Amino acid sequence: xxxxxxxxxxxxxxxxxxxxxxxxxxxxxxxxxxxxxxxxxxxxxxxxxxxxxxxxxxxxxxxxxxxxxxxxxxxxxxxxxxxxxxxxxxxxxxxxxxxxxxxxxxxxxxxxxxxxxxxxxxxxxxxxxxxxxxxxxxxxxxxxxxxxxxxxxxxxxxxxxxxxxxxxxxxxxxxxxxxxxxxxxxxxxxxxxxxxxxxxxxxxxxxxxxxxxxxxxxxxxxxxxxxxxxxxxxxxxxxxxxxxxxxxxxxxxxxxxxxxxxxxxxxxxxxxxxxxxxxxxxxxxxxxxxxxxxxxxxxxxxxxxxxxxxxxxxxxxxxxxxxxxxxxxxxxxxxxxxxxxxxxxxxxxxxxxxxxxxxxxxxxxxxxxxxxxxxxxxxxxxxxxxxxxxxxxxxxxxxxxxxxxxxxxxxxxxxxxxxxxxxxxxxxxxxxxxxxxxxxxxxxxxxxxxxxxxxxxxxxxxxxxxxxxxxxxxxxxxxxxxxxxxxxxxxxxxxxxxxxxxxxxxxxxxxxxxxxxxxxxxxxxxxxxxxxxxxxxxxxxxxxxxxxxxxxxxxxxxxxxxx
Amino acid sequence: xxxxxxxxxxxxxxxxxxxxxxxxxxxxxxxxxxxxxxxxxxxxxxxxxxxxxxxxxxxxxxxxxxxxxxxxxxxxxxxxxxxxxxxxxxxxxxxxxxxxxxxxxxxxxxxxxxxxxxxxxxxxxxxxxxxxxxxxxxxxxxxxxxxxxxxxxxxxxxxxxxxxxxxxxxxxxxxxxxxxxxxxxxxxxxxxxxxxxxxxxxxxxxxxxxxxxxxxxxxxxxxxxxxxxxxxxxxxxxxxxxxxxxxxxxxxxxxxxxxxxxxxxxxxxxxxxxxxxxxxxxxxxxxxxxxxxxxxxxxxxxxxxxxxxxxxxxxxxxxxxxxxxx
Numbered sequence: 001x002x003x004x005x006x007x008x009x010x011x012x013x014x015x016x017x018x019x020x021x022x023x024x025x026x027x028x029x030x031x032x033x034x035x036x037x038x039x040x041x042x043x044x045x046x047x048x049x050x051x052x053x054x055x056x057x058x059x060x061x062x063x064x065x066x067x068x069x070x071x072x073x074x075x076x077x078x079x080x081x082x083x084x085x086x087x088x089x090x091x092x093x094x095x096x097x098x099x100x101x102x103x104x105x106x107x108x109x110x111x112x113x114x115x116x117x118x119x120x121x122x123x124x125x126x127x128x129x130x131x132x133x134x135x136x137x138x139x140x141x142x143x144x145x146x147x148x149x150x151x152x153x154x155x156x157x158x159x160x161x162x163x164x165x166x167x168x169x170x171x172x173x174x175x176x177x178x179x180x181x182x183x184x185x186x187x188x189x190x191x192x193x194x195x196x197x198x199x200x201x202x203x204x205x206x207x208x209x210x211x212x213x214x215x216x217x218x219x220x221x222x223x224x225x226x227x228x229x230x231x232x233x234x235x236x237x238x239x240x241x242x243x244x245x246x247x248x249x250x251x252x253x254x255x256x257x258x259x260x261x262x263x264x265x266x267x268x269x270x271x272x273x274x275x276x277x278x279x280x281x282x283x284x285x286x287x288x289x290x291x292x293x294x295x296x297x298x299x300x301x302x303x304x305x306x307x308x309x310x311x312x313x314x315x316x317x318x319x320x321x322x323x324x325x326x327x328x329x330x331x332x333x334x335x336x337x338x339x340x341x342x343x344x345x346x347x348x349x350x351x352x353x354x355x356x357x358x359x360x361x362x363x364x365x366x367x368x369x370x371x372x373x374x375x376x377x378x379x380x381x382x383x384x385x386x387x388x389x390x391x392x393x394x395x396x397x398x399x400x401x402x403x404x405x406x407x408x409x410x411x412x413x414x415x416x417x418x419x420x421x422x423x424x425x426x427x428x429x430x431x432x433x434x435x436x437x438x439x440x441x442x443x444x445x446x447x448x449x450x451x452x453x454x455x456x457x458x459x460x461x462x463x464x465x466x467x468x469x470x471x472x473x474x475x476x477x478x479x480x481x482x483x484x485x486x487x488x489x490x491x492x493x494x495x496x497x498x499x500x501x502x503x504x505x506x507x508x509x510x511x512x513x514x515x516x517x518x519x520x521x522x523x524x525x526x527x528x529x530x531x532x533x534x535x536x537x538x539x540x541x542x543x544x545x546x547x548x549x550x551x552x553x554x555x556x557x558x559x560x561x562x563x
Numbered sequence: 564x565x566x567x568x569x570x571x572x573x574x575x576x577x578x579x580x581x582x583x584x585x586x587x588x589x590x591x592x593x594x595x596x597x598x599x600x601x602x603x604x605x606x607x608x609x610x611x612x613x614x615x616x617x618x619x620x621x622x623x624x625x626x627x628x629x630x631x632x633x634x635x636x637x638x639x640x641x642x643x644x645x646x647x648x649x650x651x652x653x654x655x656x657x658x659x660x661x662x663x664x665x666x667x668x669x670x671x672x673x674x675x676x677x678x679x680x681x682x683x684x685x686x687x688x689x690x691x692x693x694x695x696x697x698x699x700x701x702x703x704x705x706x707x708x709x710x711x712x713x714x715x716x717x718x719x720x721x722x723x724x725x726x727x728x729x730x731x732x733x734x735x736x737x738x739x740x741x742x743x744x745x746x747x748x749x750x751x752x753x754x755x756x757x758x759x760x761x762x763x764x765x766x767x768x769x770x771x772x773x774x775x776x777x778x779x780x781x782x783x784x785x786x787x788x789x790x791x792x793x794x795x796x797x798x799x800x801x802x803x804x805x806x807x808x809x810x811x812x813x814x815x816x817x818x819x820x821x822x823x824x825x826x827x828x829x830x831x832x833x834x835x836x837x838x839x840x841x842x843x844x845x846x847x848x849x850x851x852x853x854x855x856x857x858x859x860x861x862x863x864x865x866x867x868x869x870x871x872x873x874x875x876x877x878x879x880x881x882x883x884x885x886x887x888x889x
Contacts, residue, residue, distance in 0.1 A: 129739075142799070167741070167803070174742055181672050181852050289790060290738065290801035389741055390803035 002180050005190040005212045012218045016042035019222035021193045024082020025532050026518045026539035027228035028171045029127040033543045035184035044191040047079030058427045064437035068482035074343055075486035076230050080189055081172030089168025091130040092529035093121045097301040104308035107414035108525050111496045111505035120537035130164040131291035137162050141285050148295040150279035154458045156303045165292040165393040194431050196241040196249050204513045211429050224546055226516045231488030234521035235420040236434045250509040253499045257420040259490040261526040262483035264410040264444045267317050273402040273465040282316040283396040292393050299451055310447035312410035313528040318397050319405055324362035329370035330377045332363035411526050413443045420491050438483045445475050487531050492521040506545045518542050565590045565623055569611055570630035572600045574720050575756055580604055582757040611641045617648045626657040626764055635690040642694035646701050657707040659763045664714045664855055666692050671852040676774040676859055702772035709763040713756050714749025714778035714855050719881035727839045729882040732793045738802030739786045746851040750782035752869035762864040778855035781871040785849045795879035812841040
């Protein structure tokens with residue numbers, strides 16, 4: 001059943017066995033799996049179907065350095081489905097090395113191993129409609145699919161790692177009917193969690209305090225509580241719930257909100273391949289089950305350890321859009337149309353400095369002089385993206401010149417000084433707003449640079465091409481857009497030691513017996529991979545854990561009444 | 564025991580007849596106007612609407628299995644005819660009636676055998692409900708009645724759920740439908756339907772009315788079936804259909820195909836060459852979140868189901884052998 005909180009009476013208490021806050025990427029599948037396991041589930045969501053500016057404004061806050069981080073109300077969606085309403089759909093599991101304690105990477109190491117997540121990655125792939133759990137091009141793609149760079153055989157590089165693309169699935173739209181029908185499940189929209197209220201000793205959650213936008217206050221009471229909101233909002237809720245513990249929930253050791261990570265991302269270098277044009281296969285492949293997949297370039301785990309670098313991935317990318325000297329009508333069209341593209345996707349189209357009206361005229365000339373290319377692109381985009389059920393993931397241009405740049409997407413070193421804090425301002429519901437002070441370290445930049453160097457060396461060794469990097473402007477280029485928007489990680493990190501972490505290996509908040517966090521906030525490290533698949537896998541693992549725990553405590557579950 | 568199988572030359576009837584033939588205890592008799600479709604089986608040429616003929620045919624049988632299908636009129640008149648004949652037999656043979664999940668109409672959620680019937684999705688469901696009601700009179704008056712309500716019967720020979728789906732997948736007109744294909748498939752292997760019939764036949768202490776839903780517990784949602792069947796058929800890459808593409812199929816492609824099918828049928832011309840169609844009723848079913856609860860037959864007969872993956876693989880082998888691959 002899906003209902004709106006407008007019908008709830010002031011002071012009413014809603015009882016359930018599992019209370020989940022946040023109907024997003026993890027919240028919706030978790031709610032359905034809990035319900036399927038026989039639990040009575042209450043899924044609370046602040047938003048409604050579709051974006052509502054007033055609700056979205058509850059995300060407003062400040063950013064310490066606006067050149068380094070996007071505004072706080074961008075990339076996050078406070079609505080049913082959460083940010084899956086606007087996400088790009090890239091699915092990649094974290095790598096085994098991400099879970100290891102790496103001596104060269106401060107604060108690295110997860111309290112669980114990669115293998116413990118494997119079965120949940122498989123299920124997460126299903127929920128996100130990303131096809132089979134197979135991220136190796138050699139087995140996932142139809143035999144005979146061309147290599148990305150023909151002839152590049154290297155023991156230092158892994159060139160068969162795949163990323164898969166979800167439809168991209170808006171989880172609310174996709175699973176709405178299941179949410180409506182499941183007899184064990186109540187979804188309540190318009191229900192804003194404004195406080196996690198602990199027992200007097202702080203050892204367990206007594207109830208959640210909720211409010212509608214109109215100001216009706218009510219409560220949710222459960223046996224187990226799961227916070228399944230984003231990496232920024234998690235920290236905010238924990239810190240703002242400070243009535244029992246003045247430092248906030250789970251924050252006895254001042255860890256909540258610290259170690260805030262995104263990804264180091266940017267387009268760098270001038271890459272020139274020397275072989276025939278058809279020896280480069282830089283676009284998407286379609287797997288047998290119809291999923292768009294793309295190869296990436298990364299260092300092998302051995303090489304990462306040998307060079308003591310963070311986990312970084314490289315993708316072949318088109319030349320700088322902003323520079324009209326590429327003479328490409330498609331890129332120039334994107335540059336001009338960026339005003340009509342959603343902020344989250346347009347922001348990285350401005351990859352250099354604009355130079356007045358003449359600059360725009362040059363782009364117009366590019367479009368006029370290559371009208372067929374531009375029209376063909378527009379037609380394909382309409383057919384394969386706008387009108388398609390499974391959308392072509394991104395702009396891929398025909399390789400005509402063997403010229404590329406490289407898109408870097410890299411792990412950040414966890415840094416306690418990179419953090420989310422509360423400010424003195426409050427939102428419309430009286431919850432303190434946040435400030436984001438995102439920081440990166442020299443290791444983040446040098447890891448990307450060293451990874452690129454290995455690729456450059458291997459190209460030179462094999463004679464397949466040349467990678468040129470402008471050393472003087474490398475950091476500036478890489479940091480042109482600041483933190484990669486949308487990947488909010490690390491603010492309530494997992495760990496065994498309560499002094500350096502917020503949740504344990506089962507995502508339970510240290511010292512609070514019935515509060516769990518299923519969010520990218522719990523990742524101790526950020527990997528090279530986008531977070532959605534892994535955060536969902538963690539959430540699904542949590543469902544298994546709570547189910548098992550409930551069985552152990554002899555709570556009799558009703559038989560599943562799956563619908 | 565002699566077992567009269569009405570509709571024994573149809574898809575499900577044939578499999579039941581073969582299953583009975585393999586049992587020493589039962590002697591199947593196929594009611595058919597033509598030669599028996601199964602070698603070595605006795606055939607009686609009767610018109611089920613002719614009550615005198617039907618009475619003679621049931622006079623020496625211990626059980627009647629009703630697999631009659633056809634038009635609304637055929638289904639309803641056959642059931643009325645059969646029940647009136649059975650009510651007048653002195654030995655009261657057991658009756659096993661092959662009904663359908665369509666009797667539950669457009670309901671969603673988990674449906675058990677005691678869920679109410681809804682005649683709201685077209686003539687087929689209406690006819691099958693009427694047939695069940697008619698047969699219930701037999702149980703009311705002391706007859707032993709088993710009503711089986713299978714979901715979508717697939718497996719080798721299933722025109723609807725193996726042949727048609729396989730052809731649509733192979734021609735890439737069908738694939739993943741997102742939320743439009745999120746309904747439960749309620750697939751049941753044809754062998755399981757035949758086995759359920761056999762269990763009903765073998766039940767000794769039976770009397771009155773017994774109803775069983777038949778849907779394999781591991782039968783998935785439709786999108787998963789389309790995915791798995793396409794992979795087994797190597798009909799790849801799987802297609803993802805937008806709601807607009809589905810609309811084109813149901814509103815523009817299906818109607819002329821249906822018209823042609825009816826025209827050819829009227830003139831008794833075979834029209835197997837016509838492409839498969841996706842009428843709105845079919846697409847509605849794929850999006851209907853109805854799940855048959857089959858736990859009753861598990862409990863009563865300790866029933867063993869064909870595994871879904873075995874069923875899909877077997878169906879794919881059959882399909883490839885029969886139709887090849889596009």
